[in-house]
Amino acid sequence: MIRNLDLTALRSFVxxxxxxxxxxxxxxxxxxxxxxxxxxxxxxxSLGQPLLDRTGRGVSLTPQGEQLLxxxxxxxxxxxxxxxxxxxxxxEGELRFGVPTDIVYPHVPQILKRFDREYPRMKIxxxxxxxxxxxxxxxxxxxxxxxxxxxxxxxEGETLATQRLIWVGAPGGTAWRHRxxxxxxxxxxxxxxWALRALDDAGIPWEMAVDTGSTRTVEASVSAxxxxxxxxxxxxxxxxxxxxxxxxxxDLPTTQINMYQTHALSMLPLDALAGMVRQAYGAQSLATAxx
Numbered sequence: 001m002i003r004n005l006d007l008t009a010l011r012s013f014v015x016x017x018x019x020x021x022x023x024x025x026x027x028x029x030x031x032x033x034x035x036x037x038x039x040x041x042x043x044x045x046s047l048g049q050p051l052l053d054r055t056g057r058g059v060s061l062t063p064q065g066e067q068l069l070x071x072x073x074x075x076x077x078x079x080x081x082x083x084x085x086x087x088x089x090x091x092e093g094e095l096r097f098g099v100p101t102d103i104v105y106p107h108v109p110q111i112l113k114r115f116d117r118e119y120p121r122m123k124i125x126x127x128x129x130x131x132x133x134x135x136x137x138x139x140x141x142x143x144x145x146x147x148x149x150x151x152x153x154x155x156e157g158e159t160l161a162t163q164r165l166i167w168v169g170a171p172g173g174t175a176w177r178h179r180x181x182x183x184x185x186x187x188x189x190x191x192x193x194w195a196l197r198a199l200d201d202a203g204i205p206w207e208m209a210v211d212t213g214s215t216r217t218v219e220a221s222v223s224a225x226x227x228x229x230x231x232x233x234x235x236x237x238x239x240x241x242x243x244x245x246x247x248x249x250x251d252l253p254t255t256q257i258n259m260y261q262t263h264a265l266s267m268l269p270l271d272a273l274a275g276m277v278r279q280a281y282g283a284q285s286l287a288t289a290x291x
Contacts (some may be wrong), residue, residue, distance in 0.1 A: 001267040002152035009039040098134040160281035165252035170225035184210035184227035195230040202250040
């Protein structure tokens with residue numbers, strides 16, 4: 001007897017695995033949480049295998065689920081390629097997407113992956129720079145859509161999220177205990193003056209151990225436990241971790257993550273990209289509220 005996989009249910013499963021939860025997957029797929037859960041259950045029943053481990057907090061894959069994920073990604077990629085090539089809804093061209101380095105993670109890779117899947121003939125060029133430069137490039141027509149980190153949003157933009165800044169250091173590091181406390185920041189980093197002001201107000205002496213134009217230099221210095229940095233909660237990269245200082249360091253302010261879109265270009269893929277960005281940050285807000 002020939003049996004066929006339910007690609008709709010398979011897409012829900014892969015999206016849950018990629019986004020890390022049913023809530024985020026439901027938002028990305030424009031479905032309810034219950035609909036996604038039902039599709040996952042139906043897929044498990046059709047295969048006769050448990051795909052998700054639901055015993056702990058959050059969602060994790062069983063060994064059978066890990067195996068299916070590999071197959072599922074290939075099947076969906078082939079399905080999407082066939083649809084794109086065999087229909088007349090494909091688009092061609094290029095979009096330029098500007099993102100500050102400190103908010104590339106956790107959402108941007110999945111946004112890029114999803115856009116490439118849904119618009120395979122469109123080239124998306126990601127440009128990473130600091131907020132002021134990205135806004136200048138948008139005004140000059142050099143980028144089509146940008147994300148920014150700011151303390152307020154201009155009238156033509158929209159705020160996607162308000163995030164807390166936190167102190168970060170090396171895993172298990174002690175640099176934050178030293179006085180003066182050594183800091184590592186890019187010269188143009190918006191968060192640097194905020195961090196310095198917070199330390200000054202708290203009466204904590206500091207010195208700039210790294211003053212550079214390179215994000216990699218900052219990451220290397222912090223991960224080596226030579227300095228401390230401040231960044232957006234939830235965007236901490238590998239080899240660094242939030243500092244559990246127990247109140248020994250001052251609280252940092254919040255920052256807005258805003259999105260701006262060019263008005264000189266009107267095309268469905270650009271609007272679709274903006275929608276994917278909104279959904280990614282909307283899913284994050286739902287997950288935060290659920291916690």
